[in-house]
Amino acid sequence: MQVTIPDNVKELIAKRGLKESDVLDVVNTAAQTNHYLKKGTDGLAKKVIGDLTVYALCDLSGQGTAVVKSAYAHKMKLGKIVNVMGESEWKSVDKGHAIATGHVEIEYMTVKRNGPALVCPACNEAWVEEYLATKTLAAAEGLFEAKRA
Numbered sequence: 675m676q677v678t679i680p681d682n683v684k685e686l687i688a689k690r691g692l693k694e695s696d697v698l699d700v701v702n703t704a705a706q707t708n709h710y711l712k713k714g715t716d717g718l719a720k721k722v723i724g725d726l727t728v729y730a731l732c733d734l735s736g737q738g739t740a741v742v743k744s745a746y747a748h749k750m751k752l753g754k755i756v757n758v759m760g761e762s763e764w765k766s767v768d769k770g771h772a773i774a775t776g777h778v779e780i781e782y783m784t785v786k787r788n789g790p791a792l793v794c795p796a797c798n799e800a801w802v803e804e805y806l807a808t809k810t811l812a813a814a815e816g817l818f819e820a821k822r823a
């Protein structure tokens with residue numbers, strides 16, 4: 675798998691305080707294990723790296739190549755699936771599971787809440803979409819850290 679990160683995405687990665695090497699690690703691990711989600715020609719992979727869960731969204735339309743379209747991360751830990759709401763267009767590549775929309779336990783600094791996520795009930799696994807990770811979770815993480823400080 676040849677992985678490319680366009681300059682504008684490199685800027686986004688830096689702006690979000692992420693490391694390019696971590697994003698490449700996410701994509702390469704997904705390519706090796708086949709454990710990622712696919713919707714059309716988009717692929718979504720995640721990996722826990724240190725205290726972050728790092729996500730990479732890639733364009734997989736080229737043969738043997740992945741072009742990173744976006745990357746994001748959250749510090750919160752994802753727990754049990756709370757409920758399943760409906761279908762999503764995502765499928766898991768390794769097992770062919772249909773991925774649902776639903777809610778998952780989200781834990782941060784001992785506080786547990788439920789938040790929306792993409793979920794695979796068969797694997798008890800969840801993925802947080804970009805808009806949630808970059809808006810909702812980032813705001814919540816900021817609040818918790820402000821309170822603690």
Ligand SMILES: [Zn+2]
Binds near residue numbers: 771796797798
């Ligand atoms: Zn699954």
